[in-house]
Amino acid sequence: MIKYLSPLLVFIVLAGFLAKGLYLNPKEIPSPLIGKKIPDFKLSGLSKESPLVFSDDLLGEPFIINVFASWCGPCLDEHPILIELADTKAIHVFGLNYKDNSSNALNWLEKHGNPYQSIGVDPKGVVAIDFGVYGVPETFLIDSDGFIRFKHVGPLNRETINEIFKILEELPK
Amino acid sequence: MKLLLSNLVVVVSLLLGMPLIGIGQESENLDQRIFLLTNELRCLVCQNQSLAESEAALAVDLKNKVVKLIEQGKTDDQIREYMVSRYGDFVLYDPPFKLKTMLLWWGPFLILLLMLIMAKSFVSNKKIITGSQSYTEEQLRNARKKLNE
Numbered sequence: 422m423i424k425y426l427s428p429l430l431v432f433i434v435l436a437g438f439l440a441k442g443l444y445l446n447p448k449e450i451p452s453p454l455i456g457k458k459i460p461d462f463k464l465s466g467l468s469k470e471s472p473l474v475f476s477d478d479l480l481g482e483p484f485i486i487n488v489f490a491s492w493c494g495p496c497l498d499e500h501p502i503l504i505e506l507a508d509t510k511a512i513h514v515f516g517l518n519y520k521d522n523s524s525n526a527l528n529w530l531e532k533h534g535n536p537y538q539s540i541g542v543d544p545k546g547v548v549a550i551d552f553g554v555y556g557v558p559e560t561f562l563i564d565s566d567g568f569i570r571f572k573h574v575g576p577l578n579r580e581t582i583n584e585i586f587k588i589l590e591e592l593p594k
Numbered sequence: 595m596k597l598l599l600s601n602l603v604v605v606v607s608l609l610l611g612m613p614l615i616g617i618g619q620e621s622e623n624l625d626q627r628i629f630l631l632t633n634e635l636r637c638l639v640c641q642n643q644s645l646a647e648s649e650a651a652l653a654v655d656l657k658n659k660v661v662k663l664i665e666q667g668k669t670d671d672q673i674r675e676y677m678v679s680r681y682g683d684f685v686l687y688d689p690p691f692k693l694k695t696m697l698l699w700w701g702p703f704l705i706l707l708l709m710l711i712m713a714k715s716f717v718s719n720k721k722i723i724t725g726s727q728s729y730t731e732e733q734l735r736n737a738r739k740k741l742n743e
Binding site: 451452546547550553555 | 684
């Protein structure tokens with residue numbers, strides 16, 4: 422009996438692995454930064470009037486870092502959801518303007534709305550490398566002590582927002 | 595006098611050239627080091643190319659970062675560590691040996707072992723059928739009869 426069933430068993434195991442493989446996203450790279458402290462940074466603001474942004478100034482309360490650029494198509498896709506999130510005023514959303522032209526970015530925000538409470542400019546993508554950014558848009562959830570709790574690569578959707586809120590609720594107050 | 599002068603010119607130009615040769619050698623070594631390092635780091639956005647091969651914007655940024663880290667006097671291991679701490683083991687073309695990757699390293703040998711065991715039992719089963727089974731006189735007579743028919 423076992424003799425006849427074993428090829429079937431082998432097949433099922435193999436098919437199981439392959440089926441799992443089919444649903445893995447090879448573009449998604451697990452971030453080793455989860456649970457680590459955010460890198461220190463000092464960035465200039467987007468407009469001339471806006472002050473420098475220091476990473477330490479953002480700490481104290483959980484916040485979101487959203488990496489965006491006016492040249493990035495998927496950033497526009499997630500934009501309505503970000504605006505919606507900002508409207509709830511539930512969490513500070515910090516925008517990291519990635520390798521962008523500042524006047525383009527300002528125009529873009531004027532045209533589509535500004536979901537960010539503060540924006541730092543990273544024209545060369547130097548800070549983004551420290552954050553392990555490899556595709557815009559990317560979104561990080563940082564807890565009040567500055568530890569990265571969650572990372573999402575690609576445009577945000579309702580599911581990711583729900584996930585962010587779920588993690589947020591679980592964070593110690 | 596003229597000879598002395600021209601000799602002097604040769605000597606001076608040789609002396610001037612020497613440090614230049616040194617620098618050339620050093621920058622060649624540096625290039626070599628950058629090439630070797632960026633060759634074993636994977637480009638994140640074009641996943642089947644190394645940083646050295648890729649022209650993608652992020653790959654160029656990361657190459658510049660490698661150069662910068664080398665200039666800061668970081669060792670190759672420190673630079674690898676820098677990349678891994680930000681982008682994970684994924685960034686290395688040579689996956690490190692870990693509990694998680696054990697199956698990757700030992701899997702083929704495990705399968706080979708399994709196959710050897712299966713082959714062994716297959717061969718020894720066969721021996722039993724052909725070699726040690728005996729038949730009664732009557733069975734043999736019937737068989738011969740059938741063959742002659």
